[in-house]
């Protein structure tokens with residue numbers, strides 16, 4: 001992801017779609033993109049709090065037939081964003097104009113804005129967790145009360161939102177030139193909170209803080225890094241009890257419990273794809289610059305080996321269910337039972353969404369459409385729980401329903 005080239009932005013006012021990535025809820029057009037040259041010529045920089053600071057670089061990966069134009073990445077800061085916490089974007093003028101539609105706090109639905117886990121809520125002080133020093137893991141988030149499955153633990157918003165490739169395509173000097181105002185223009189409290197965050201890579205302080213703490217989020221299919229300070233004290237767990245989701249329209253990040261969490265228990269989510277074995281996790285986390293000290297990785301060799309065997313078996317069952325031609329209904333049922341037990345032993349319930357679809361398709365292959373329908377239904381319900389009803393993966397389930405309908409017609 002870090003090596004992805006900059007995007008061709010074309011000439012439209014709303015860069016990403018006629019609606020813009022933060023589709024306007026009240027108005028249908030974005031403000032005109034502005035950069036440092038236009039401001040110098042007298043253009044207003046509203047709705048931003050400061051005139052943009054820009055750096056220019058040669059675009060790679062331009063579509064055939066297009067010249068290798070210079071592209072600008074600029075810093076756009078809004079100080080009043082989300083109750084005065086502030087946000088700095090590092091992006092193109094075109095994308096900033098689209099994103100500006102979501103600056104107003106009123107775009108955040110009341111259910112999220114006024115949730116007690118949101119700092120925008122008047123009840124915000126009653127945090128569900130406290131930040132504490134933990135053995136070998138620095139600071140971490142520990143539940144202050146019992147948290148129920150599907151409870152929202154935290155709602156946060158980015159303080160910095162930057163195109164994922166900016167550290168690759170800009171020179172070291174240019175990186176410094178955009179990071180200094182991106183941090184410096186934020187409200188003091190926010191700035192201090194960012195500067196207190198963990199570091200792990202060495203080198204430039206702000207770059208280190210970003211690399212240690214960012215969330216990778218997608219906005220209209222483009223990867224961005226989001227620094228969300230209030231979510232940055234949550235450590236990685238190989239058997240996590242929480243997950244997070246990001247809404248590109250409201251820029252809200254929600255952290256949600258996917259099982260009951262006891263008082264005093266550490267809250268963790270996975271920094272790696274779920275279900276990897278010890279070596280796989282070690283490689284990914286090595287790139288993050290640390291060795292995992294979660295309860296699973298620090299348990300006995302025997303327990304780690306058993307866990308790896310279960311995870312390998314989950315992987316194998318997936319392969320059989322997804323690929324075996326003419327599989328029998330009985331075999332699907334046996335494998336599905338085994339899979340459910342293994343996922344439970346490994347606390348990998350969030351993967352149910354994936355496996356329910358695989359099982360539904362295996363039952364289609366076995367021509368048991370009743371069971372296939374049951375699993376397709378469970379798959380859809382699970383996606384709604386994890387991603388929310390508006391999530392693209394819920395749309396993805398439609399293909400499964402269409403395939404089931406075709407299978408029914410073919411009977």
Ligand SMILES: C[S@@+](CC[C@H](N)C(=O)[O-])C[C@H]1O[C@@H](n2cnc3c(N)ncnc32)[C@H](O)[C@@H]1O
Pocket residue numbers: 136137138139140197198199200212213232233234235236237288289290291292293294
């Ligand atoms: C986003 S921060 C998490 C909060 C951090 N522990 C702190 O003190 O602010 C990521 C850093 O936390 C530490 N960390 C997170 N999960 C860990 C784990 N499972 N084992 C060891 N260290 C971990 C690593 O140093 C990592 O670079």
